[in-house]
Amino acid sequence: MDTAVQTGARDSAAGRQRVGIAVVDTVLIAGFVLLGRIEHGGNPLAEPLASLETIAPFVIGWLAVALLAGIYTRDRPVGRDGLRLTAVAWIAAANVGLMLRVSLFEGSATWPFPLVITGFGLLVLLGWRLGYTLYLSVTE
Numbered sequence: 519m520d521t522a523v524q525t526g527a528r529d530s531a532a533g534r535q536r537v538g539i540a541v542v543d544t545v546l547i548a549g550f551v552l553l554g555r556i557e558h559g560g561n562p563l564a565e566p567l568a569s570l571e572t573i574a575p576f577v578i579g580w581l582a583v584a585l586l587a588g589i590y591t592r593d594r595p596v597g598r599d600g601l602r603l604t605a606v607a608w609i610a611a612a613n614v615g616l617m618l619r620v621s622l623f624e625g626s627a628t629w630p631f632p633l634v635i636t637g638f639g640l641l642v643l644l645g646w647r648l649g650y651t652l653y654l655s656v657t658e
Contacts, residue, residue, distance in 0.1 A: 579615030
């Protein structure tokens, strides 16, 4: 006798969670890079292409490194191991973004900028993921 086993619902929920985490990561990276542009006198509404050129190298760097590191394919993308992997991946992604910015996009990376982009990226990504991890631990 054959029995039905329902596995699609759990896989679907985990897939939605991974996609949601990837979207939040990407939006936060784009947001804090754009905020930096605004702080330095840029106007995203007056110069949308320049703003996109500022954001693109870091979003591309993040998505490339995150996919290579398997951040969004893990069973639990958040938690202590997820935070550790996110930190290492962001440090690598920030460097990839800096290299892309200098070589392919119009931008420079004077001395304090690599520290600032890496530090704020760690703060933003780890901060939201830690909050989400704590939320999940309370609700589960």
